[in-house]
Amino acid sequence: MGGLAHYLEGDGLATTQISLIREHSERMRPPRALWVPFELGRPIGVPDDAVFQTRVVMAALDLLSAEEGPVLADYPEDAPEADDITGWSCPINLAPLMDEAETKAQRLGAAFDDEIGRLRPWHDLAVEARGRTTVGASGLEIDAAGRFIAACLERELPASPRPELSTPEVLRLACDDVKAFYLEAAAAQPGRASSHDLAEWFWGTTTAAKVIVALRALCVDNEDKGLRGLVGILVPRAQLHRIG
Amino acid sequence: MVRLSQLAEPFRTHLLELPCPTFESEPWVPGPAVERSRVAIISTAGLHRRDDRPYSIGATDYRIVPGETAAADVVMSHVSSNFDRSGFQQDINVVFPIDRLRELAARDAIGSVAGYHYSVMGATTPEQMEPAAHEMAGLLKADGVDAVLLVPI
Numbered sequence: 001m002g003g004l005a006h007y008l009e010g011d012g013l014a015t016t017q018i019s020l021i022r023e024h025s026e027r028m029r030p031p032r033a034l035w036v037p038f039e040l041g042r043p044i045g046v047p048d049d050a051v052f053q054t055r056v057v058m059a060a061l062d063l064l065s066a067e068e069g070p071v072l073a074d075y076p077e078d079a080p081e082a083d084d085i086t087g088w089s090c091p092i093n094l095a096p097l098m099d100e101a102e103t104k105a106q107r108l109g110a111a112f113d114d115e116i117g118r119l120r121p122w123h124d125l126a127v128e129a130r131g132r133t134t135v136g137a138s139g140l141e142i143d144a145a146g147r148f149i150a151a152c153l154e155r156e157l158p159a160s161p162r163p164e165l166s167t168p169e170v171l172r173l174a175c176d177d178v179k180a181f182y183l184e185a186a187a188a189q190p191g192r193a194s195s196h197d198l199a200e201w202f203w204g205t206t207t208a209a210k211v212i213v214a215l216r217a218l219c220v221d222n223e224d225k226g227l228r229g230l231v232g233i234l235v236p237r238a239q240l241h242r243i244g
Numbered sequence: 245m246v247r248l249s250q251l252a253e254p255f256r257t258h259l260l261e262l263p264c265p266t267f268e269s270e271p272w273v274p275g276p277a278v279e280r281s282r283v284a285i286i287s288t289a290g291l292h293r294r295d296d297r298p299y300s301i302g303a304t305d306y307r308i309v310p311g312e313t314a315a316a317d318v319v320m321s322h323v324s325s326n327f328d329r330s331g332f333q334q335d336i337n338v339v340f341p342i343d344r345l346r347e348l349a350a351r352d353a354i355g356s357v358a359g360y361h362y363s364v365m366g367a368t369t370p371e372q373m374e375p376a377a378h379e380m381a382g383l384l385k386a387d388g389v390d391a392v393l394l395v396p397i
Contacts (some may be wrong), residue, residue: 001396002264003370007377008286008392009271013384016275017394021248027264028370030394037247041328043395047335050344057344057393061283064275064391110383130317130388134333137298165298173298174320183330195328231302236256236325237260 002028016063020044027119029070032063036075039195044181045079052079057240060230082196090201108214109150111207116146116178119185124186138162138173142181146208147176153214157224168226171215173236178208213243224243245337255326265370276355281391284358285309285385288366289323289332289339289397299323299365304372306380309361311342324367327397339397358389366397 002025005015010029016032018026020043026029028213036056038045046052063071115170127133138145139162151158152171160167183198193201203209216234219227235243248256249379271388275281282385290299293309298321299307309318331338348354362380364373384392 001366003396004286004364004373004377005394006267006271006370007374008384008394009273009383010269011378011385012273012390013381014273014275014390014394015394018396020396021259022246023260024262027266029267031270032275035365039328039331040326041332041397042338042395044338044341044344047338048329050337050347053337053341053344055346058342058353058394061278061348061391063279064278064281066275069272070270092247110319119292132314132336134319134329136294137319137321157390169298169300172301172323176321176325179325180329180333184333185331188335190296193330195330198330199328214365233301233323233325238252238326 002030002033005030005033014064016060016062016088022072022074025072029067030071031202032060032066032071032074034060034063034075037081041195042079052077068162087242089191089197090189090205104155105150105214108207108211109147112146112150112211113143115207116142116181119182122185122188123181126184129188130184133180133184136179138170138177140170140174140177142177145177149174149178149211149215155217157227166226168224168230171227171228172186175212175215179214182206182208199236199239203242209239218242218244256352257278263369268332270395277389278354280355280385282356282389283345283354283391283393284387284389285340285395286343286380286395287340287361287363287395287397289395290320290361290365290367291318291340292321292367293317294325296317302368302372303332304368304376306362306364309340309363311357311359311361313342315342322365322367322397339395341393343394345389345393354391358384358387360384360387 019033019035022035044053115138117203301323345357349357
């Protein structure tokens with residue numbers, strides 16, 4: 001982000017930016033930066049809180065009035081924690097995790113398909129409530145995305161369903177769509193789930209996560225360069241402890 | 245709450261050791277009066293319209309997000325899985341505060357909102373983004389923009 005600020009300012013445009021990692025801004029010295037103490041992925045702080053968001057945006061814009069720089073200011077307000085960050089659990093009875101002897105690709109794929117089906121009503125409610133879904137980067141319907149991911153666990157990689165994208169590229173996007181589908185569905189259920197709750201639920205209990213972890217294992221040392229490139233992408237670093 | 249010191253290892257060290265280029269010069273353009281500024285957003289969240297091309301690993305290009313784009317038409321194809329996406333799923337403004345800018349313009353707290361906004365995929369190194377940055381600068385000026393709000397992910 002700081003690099004873009006340097007280039008744009010060099011081209012004659014005044015910039016101001018949000019900084020999520022203060023140490024990076026200290027090193028890169030962009031012209032104007034507002035460091036915010038928010039979670040990665042939430043640079044404006046709090047979803048569905050227009051008043052809070054406006055305060056953050058205005059604090060960043062106010063740096064435009066600085067007479068000289070670089071300016072690195074600290075935003076003084078933390079994002080409020082969820083009301084109950086430990087009490088949430090997904091009430092849907094998902095398929096129990098299978099033991100290692102049962103993790104053959106076809107059985108895993110079937111359990112995955114079943115799981116998507118059971119979350120669908122909640123995802124429908126999420127779309128109704130939010131008026132949108134962020135599922136769709138792969139261009140596949142969620143059932144097709146699930147089947148494509150499961151097929152990638154088989155011995156032979158399926159052809160890409162999108163001619164302009166490689167199979168590994170579609171695989172990455174399909175995994176992101178599945179994660180989005182699950183998180184949107186889970187967030188629609190009763191209770192207030194924090195981002196931490198949702199991540200723990202997804203990576204700790206779902207068959208989808210088990211499928212993605214299996215895919216990651218398949219990508220390690222794979223002869224396909226595109227698949228090898230997914231090793232560091234499919235599973236968040238914060239969840240790698242789940243992999244033996 | 246997220247301060248680097250509070251993140252778990254090895255993710256904390258990974259973030260701390262990400263390459264950050266330094267620059268020989270520190271360009272500075274005097275900022276416009278905020279209440280008269282025309283503001284555009286550039287997000288590094290890997291956002292794009294639903295029917296636009298997704299980002300690839302190492303992408304050095306940008307996507308245009310026209311100002312009137314509906315939130316329902318925006319998806320994310322950033323390659324990293326190391327940040328929360330549930331906030332974006334709930335409310336686009338937590339990463340791309342377009343509604344907040346519209347409200348600020350409506351009450352004259354800023355001059356106007358740009359006709360076009362941009363997104364890039366922030367996992368690419370800053371140096372590799374330089375050509376795209378210069379291209380966006382030209383486009384932003386043509387749109388009359390004089391203040392750019394840069395939003396990381």
